[in-house]
Amino acid sequence: MNIEQLKGIGPKNQLIFNKMDIYTVEDLINYFPYKYLFICFKELKNLEDNESAFVKALILTPPKVYYIRRNFNYLSFMVKISEFEVNVKIFNRAFMQNNLKVGREIVLVGKYDKIKNSFLASDIRFNLENNKIEPKYHLVSGLKENFLVKAIDTILTSKINFNDYVPNEYNEKYNLISKKEALNYIHKPNNTEEIKKAKLKLIYEEFFNYTFKINALKLKNKKVLGIKRNIDQDKVDSFLSELPFKLTTDQLQTITEIIKDLNGEERMNRLVLGDVGSGKTIVAIVSILANYLSGYEAAFMAPTEILAKQHYETIKGYLNNLNIVLLTGHLKKKEKLQIYDQIKEGKIDLVIGTHALINDNVIFKKLGLVIIDEQHLFGVKQRNALQEKGEIKPDVLYLSATPIPRSYALCLYGDLDLSMIKTKPNKRKEVKTIIKTEKEIKDCLYKMLEEIKLGHQVFVVSPLINDEEEKNEINSVVKLKEKLELAFQNKIEIAIIHGKMKQNEKDQIMEDFLNKKIKILISTTVIEVGIDIPNATMMVIFNAERFGLAALHQLRGRVGRNDLQSYCYLISNQDNKRLKVMEESNDGFYISEKDFEQRGQGDLFGVRQSGDIIFKIASIQNDSKILLQASKDSMDYLVNHKYKNNSYYEKILEEINFLD
């Protein structure tokens, strides 16, 4: 039912509601209060100084209006509160003057100043009942609170019924109240208990509904039959035992999960979430080996040439029995054609490359495994294109260095299986992180010099390429180069790299940096991507307040990739609570939790657009327990076909072609 059919809503109000994304009566009833006002009258003598309170008062003198300047006035008058006579002041309510008649009983909302014997009111209310709970809604211009409350009340007192999306068995299991009660309590609660019950119901309902869909997608993915294999575990084990280091528990667990997926008949669709430096590459290598042992080819796609090349060198070292090629846009045409031929003939066991792998000429003979590194940097299309190569559907493994809380991952990537590598190889030293203001920049320059004298290298990061975009307060890449050359009297090799440069220019500079020809590399965040420069022991980030915690953490992960002590200087003139988190910890999962707390789920870690998941009442952050439970339940509901006879959920499954 559209809202214009609701009594009392005309075309003008309809437009206002539409602006708020409210089109139907159901939308309106699901427009929930963002907070509640607990009305409880207080006695003046019981009030603390400047405590906010509701106080009953009797008007003693006619209010006088004082105009301070345009659009700024205040009213002043005397009232009686119990046996006390008190002066009242309230700003910008000149329009109330005529309503405030001597002898009228009112309720003052505001603070009492004991010394001045004066009450500074933020609001004056008439006919306000004691011990009531008042819902507060976000309003937009043109929409009066009274009107909204009345419209909602009209719906609540009507005969309209709203679907309860929680299947009965879960309503019973958790003693959830009915949908009708929940809507009544959330909009018109009599006590806090009712609010609690209503919230539990509505939050669970929202999560159940959401996770049902995402779980259905996951199951649908799983229906795709994969390759059935029989991997020789002894050979895998002997490979593991010959590694130069001991794998962490999480690495081993992840490898076990992957091998189980590979052996199983369902297609693998797994995401490995692990912080920078947690050792995801070796996990990928073991997967490639297992795939090879069962007689299949693999493709490994990285987001940049440099990274692809680095993986190529690393993996060749570990898997020297395999025929491995590097395929990037860089190669000459002849070389490419040669590689295409070899792949087509099935002579290649592993192709490592950039999105050049997606090229139509790349045709595999027996592609069994696709690995996508730093998956969040590829578009969905690119990721999928690689999976469509070859007759059979290959298993797919995604790697991501964006650590996020499990509850959040569940919402974002609920359609994938998830492995988390939380622990890091312990030989690593934590990167020491230090916040400095620009005035203290000398400390930082000395430290840079010290590190360079030790033969190490330094990353410098700025949020901007040059100054045109914004004025002075930002140190752009270009400006920083000038400043640093001046500071070091042109005696140190400094170069810049940024996103607007051509790919081959960038590659050349990274090459020179890797070969230590360049000592200080100034960049924008292009170096965020997982490149390994073990000799870089210091990073200086200017205007650090401009970056999100996620970005700072990713950036900082570029140093400390060896057993030397590394440093990260965050330069900022602002006192910034967020930056302190960086000083506190090197743990990406911890930092993401903090980011989550401080900024909410909105633009968390920039993983996907914030608009992707918006809940009306549930919060991934505060209600994560309910989320995990609802997800479990909706999975059970699906797997055990309990959705049959529930037309709402059956329809959802039809829409995603789940049932055929």
Ligand code: ADP
């Ligand atoms: P990322 O997860 O960021 O991709 P890498 O896989 O590149 O991390 O690993 C970073 C470094 O840590 C590599 O040099 C790798 O050889 C090393 N490494 C990986 N696992 C371990 C381990 N269990 N113990 C010690 N070093 C390890």
Ligand code: MG
């Ligand atoms: Mg990596």
